[in-house]
Amino acid sequence: MSAITADLISSHQLTHDEYERICRILGREPNLTELGIFSVMWSEHCSYKSSKRHLKKLPTESKHVLQGPGENAGIIDIGQGWAIAFKIESHNHPSFIEPFQGAATGVGGILRDIFTMGARPIAVMDALRFGPLEDPKAGARNRRIVEGVVSGIAHYGNCFGVPTVGGECVFDPSYNGNPLVNVFALGLFRHDEIFYGRASGVGNPVIYVGAKTGRDGIHGASMASAEFTEESKQKRPNVQVGDPFMEKLLLEACLEAMRTGAIVGIQDMGAAGLTCSTCEMGSRAGTGIEIDLMHVPQRETGMTPYEIMLSESQERMLLVAENGREEEVFAVFRKWGLDAVEIGHVTGDGILRVKDHGKVVAEIPNRPLADEAPLYDRPYTTPYRPAPMEGPSFVTAGIQEDLKMLLASGDLCSKRWIWEQYDYMVRTNTLQGPGADAAIVRIKDTGISIAMSLDGNGRYCMLSPREGTKLIVAECCRNLSVAGALPVAATNNLNFGNPERPEIMAQLVESIEGMAEACRFFETPITGGNVSLYNETLGEPIHPSPVVGIVGLMHTGEPAGIAFRNADRAVLLVGGIGDCDAVRFGGTQYASVVVGKVWGLPPALDMDFEKRVQAAAREMVSAGMAESAHDIGQGGLAVALAECCFGLGVGAEITLDSELRPEYLLFHEGPSRVVISTNNEEAIVEVAKRHNVPVVRIGTTWEKTLSISNRGVRLATMEVEALRESWENALPAKLSVS
């Protein structure tokens, strides 16, 4: 047995105190295999040791929630005996090392989280963050990463057969050395088809299914919990290669095996592979698990117990079957041509016992390993904020040029180049796909549809993590509301820098607290999610980048959509023009793109007002009064109007009446506003009134041009088609620079 040195401990990302704790738990020193097992289970990625005490502040319950955090995914009741499971996961570091495979295996991992619960994945969305494509130094690499990530997501999702129905993609220099790839997946099942990752029933066989184990991504989980340095770039582990075909077979076989009734518990092998699945399943059931590694199917020869236990080979599942009914399970996996091997059994002693050809190589109590990782109350000060409160004075060189510039900017330009590579229609349920405020997927034969949206805004959160995060939750709910859906539950991905820095920890804490407040207020409990810390490269942290995914429920019907449909319709602004000042303007796209600086604070949010606006918009859309509805988000009113024109080429004449200076009026990003076109203005006004929400008529739709004036002063007149082309072509043009 190799002696455990201080070097060995630190190379496993464990502290001296943590090592002492391991020794206390075991009553002896661990061997190398045990040290490896502890190191992955106690990594930030698996244990949430820096964030857990703050995550507890998040609301997790409502009448819709069947399963909150702690399982592979949260579960929501959607009525008629149906339920949905959904969650978001990051694959940030692997996507930087190998963009294509990193993103692909990110999709694979979250899909397994969903179908391991018994749900069939029916939708995927992605939140992506990259460094700017035109960055003079990092641009070429950023472009390569974008190409790789997008085609990796497409490769995996398309082949697996799940539609990628939406998402968002944002560029900022803070992601230059640290792109973010967050993947959301949602699955459907009936209440009586739910499975949990529990190893119940002493004596029940533990069965390994799916791909063989290789030396893939060994120490991925602890690597995902460490900053990138020049040194760590050299220490590349074996990159995991995704096999979506294997995953598709695994999906069908698992769902079919579940229907036999012979499966007691099941869990995917994700980060920390066999280690995580065995000890978590045992811990949840209060049992022990004994396995012998000689039965584990192996792709490479000469693998040590350490390597087998820590391998992160993809497309593998661990399941516990009812004793005596193994053959029913094996038969299903044989039909699908997959390996299924009994590798051990459930015991009553609460111990994870790993043998290799009969010889014990690791023996650790499950519960302390899985659930009693050290928790840290990391010190925090005030959030890191690399931006001034005051901005420069500026004056527009021409509103028309500003609008063109914004529409061709990385964040606001059309993302068609990305989403056309995704099959967003497979399964024929996508009522509204990418490019809309929210994606809508119907549940066949029920009359129920699910709306979903992913939102984040690192710039707002950098200026104020608390306010920024509240705005994100509000925006996400608004996206669902303008689609006519009622937001019911959320999942979060907290992407931050190094929590050992108090000013970064402060970002995390404030963001979580803001999220808790907003999710409580909008009645969208967080049912699960993911924390990704140490997103720094060479000491440079990313913007605090919480991402939320919120799902909403609605009746199945033809969506209103964001596009103006007909000429001669009233264009109304539900929620009013809003207000802005120099400080609140500093976080806008206009400030960042046109002025070239970021300062001040994110827009002001009045949650109570926001909720009323959403309720009004939801009623207008679901009652069919609105021909189109689009929320105002980044880029403000002018960008929202342009987007309304792009869908079907219908223009509008907008005549405003406001005291605000034109830059603020057209480009401020104040929340709680929705652009609606209608041929039933009275009904809209009546609904707004009932919800105590202002509504102003700002113009009329007409043919082919977008014209904007304020108090008789013409600010812009633009051909919709020409504007649409520059918006549409911007991303391919940025990517084709070589």
Added chain:
Amino acid sequence: MKFGVVVFPGSNCDHDAWYAVTRNLGQQAEFVWHDSNRLGDVDAVILPGGFSYGDYLRCGAIAKFSPVMGAVKKFAADGGLVAGICNGFQILVESGLLPGALVRNAGLKFRCMELQLTVATSDSPFTNACRKGDVLRVPIAHGEGCYVAEERVLDELEAEDRIAFRYVKNPNGSQRDIAGVLNRGRNVLGMMPHPERAADPLMGSLDGLSVFTSMVAAAALKK
């Protein structure tokens, strides 16, 4: 009438095709597993879209060896209606039931979009519900849908009126804008676009249904 929808490992539009012909069209359908060497009492066969065997090696290259393909070949030789959609089209060309090959899109990227097709012939059991020149709105979703064949073969396809559909705006570099072709017996169709995705008013287009209604009409005529 009864459709048989073949399920290969990796098929993923099998259920969509089944749903279109049963729920949207009101016909019967059953799934046929790839290792079955019998098709049963079906009146027509659909080879659905997806990624059979991951599309590893070449699209459709491994699926063509499935036991069910022997049955499909025999069924086609006896005049049975076989429609291959997307991956199904790729399997049909790999199996030699249709001429030509499907290679990587000219833009080298997977493309998912709704587009327009013109019906190039109404003289087939898959297009008899249309008129020649009709424009249909049907989506595509593929990475390897660029149809190529020798000039001689292309000339022959045109001379024999065996091009079923053409793209209005070519999305993938297919020669002569070909989106779908027929075999010489006109009872086997391969097409890259997905008619089953344009078979429900909520999906934005009903134009794809005409492929299936044509098949129903043709099968009724035969009986």
Added chain:
Amino acid sequence: MKARVFVSLKKTVLDPQGQTIQSALAGRGYSSIAHVRQGKLFEIELSPETDRDSAHKDLEEIAREVLANPVIEEFRVELLD
């Protein structure tokens, strides 16, 4: 002068394609095939006046930086006549 560059996944990296091809071959009765790994072949023609040593050096560099992804792939350069 002609050259060939073979690019394939590193031996330790999972090759789903090779694996699927192998199992398809097994399914067709080729039981003697134990293992398949797939890759890419580049056939490159060099201008006649190229010096052999510098060609080899260039090709190694091209293979490493352009043709192969060093994170997951390995390569072999072969100079013909």
